[in-house]
Amino acid sequence: MLPLVLSYLPTQGYVPPTIDDAHPPDIIPWMADYGTGFGKQMVMIILSIILIWAFFGLAMRKPSLVPGRLQWIAESGYAFVRNGMGRDILGENHFRQWVPLLFATFFFVLLNNLFGAIPVLQLPSFSHAGAAYAIAIIMYIVWIGVGLRHHGIKYFKLAVVPQGVPGWILPLLVPLEIISNFIVRPLTHSLRLMATMLAGHMIIMLAGSGAEYLITQTDSVFNAGLGVGVIIGSVALYFLELLIMVLQAFVFTLLTALYIQGAIAAQPGPAAEPSATVAA
Numbered sequence: 001m002l003p004l005v006l007s008y009l010p011t012q013g014y015v016p017p018t019i020d021d022a023h024p025p026d027i028i029p030w031m032a033d034y035g036t037g038f039g040k041q042m043v044m045i046i047l048s049i050i051l052i053w054a055f056f057g058l059a060m061r062k063p064s065l066v067p068g069r070l071q072w073i074a075e076s077g078y079a080f081v082r083n084g085m086g087r088d089i090l091g092e093n094h095f096r097q098w099v100p101l102l103f104a105t106f107f108f109v110l111l112n113n114l115f116g117a118i119p120v121l122q123l124p125s126f127s128h129a130g131a132a133y134a135i136a137i138i139m140y141i142v143w144i145g146v147g148l149r150h151h152g153i154k155y156f157k158l159a160v161v162p163q164g165v166p167g168w169i170l171p172l173l174v175p176l177e178i179i180s181n182f183i184v185r186p187l188t189h190s191l192r193l194m195a196t197m198l199a200g201h202m203i204i205m206l207a208g209s210g211a212e213y214l215i216t217q218t219d220s221v222f223n224a225g226l227g228v229g230v231i232i233g234s235v236a237l238y239f240l241e242l243l244i245m246v247l248q249a250f251v252f253t254l255l256t257a258l259y260i261q262g263a264i265a266a267q268p269g270p271a272a273e274p275s276a277t278v279a280a
Contacts, residue, residue: 014213017205022198023128041125048111048125052104081106081253089257094264101142102253109135109193110249116201117242124197124245129190132197136190139256147263158266189255196248200241207234 028038059074067075081103086095109126116124126132147155160177161170207230214227 013217014210017202017209019198019202022201022205023123040123041128041131044115044121044123044125045112045131048108048115052107052111077107078103085250085254085257089254090261090264094261098257098260102257105135105139105256106249106253109252110246113197113245113249114242116197117238117245124201126193127197127201129194132190132194135252136186136193139189139259140186143256143259143263146260147266150264151266155263155266159263185259189252189259193248193252196244200244203237204234204241207231207237 024040026039027043055070056074059070063071082095082099085102085106086099089095090098112125112131114124115121116127126135144155147159151158159181160174162173162177165173211227211230211234214223214230218224
């Protein structure tokens with residue numbers, strides 16, 4: 001619907017937003033290139049840490065057997081991560097030590113995604129590739145470290161040589177496993193999050209700028225009506241974006257749990273990419 005409406009925009013005068021418009025300039029630039037300094041997204045990442053610490057600290061300051069509203073929300077969020085992504089993926093024997101990491105990861109990614117739906121802030125932190133790469137590299141180091149701790153240097157062999165496979169096919173299969181496990185996996189872990197957040201942000205920007213131009217910069221009543229229609233349609237896009245923000249926080253944390261479980265098992269396959277439905 002949105003592309004069809006925006007196709008009616010006059011070709012002269014309208015300048016669509018670009019990726020550069022999606023990210024404000026750095027507050028403290030360190031280098032000439034954008035994104036190398038201290039910018040709004042770094043401010044929001046710091047703010048997210050403070051907000052998460054403050055909320056859960058306040059909610060659990062005086063825990064009671066009959067929880068109040070804040071305590072119930074905090075405990076429900078913890079239980080969701082602990083049971084749905086910790087115990088179910090890592091198993092009863094391993095999940096407890098990883099609950100803090102999964103808990104922090106889920107709410108950190110979730111809040112930074114939701115910043116894109118909050119007026120004034122209105123910028124998902126992970127719409128910038130640097131932030132997505134950084135958190136994916138942290139998880140990459142974690143699950144490789146888990147594999148080394150459980151299996152030693154032999155982990156690298158266990159991770160890329162499937163059991164029960166005929167020896168003649170290993171020269172073909174092992175390079176594919178190396179690429180899949182140690183190169184493609186961290187790239188998709190980060191780019192899935194970044195691309196989804198950036199795409200949603202750009203769609204909202206395009207809808208807003210297109211509606212503003214149709215209503216205020218053209219003299220056509222028809223175009224103004226299209227602009228109002230775009231605004232109405234943007235409400236549905238807004239709620240769809242909210243759903244995607246929550247889903248991507250879940251997917252990123254779920255994949256982290258899967259990769260850790262795969263490092264513990266040290267077999268190609270247990271930590272394979274989830275189904276298309278989950279990864280969407």
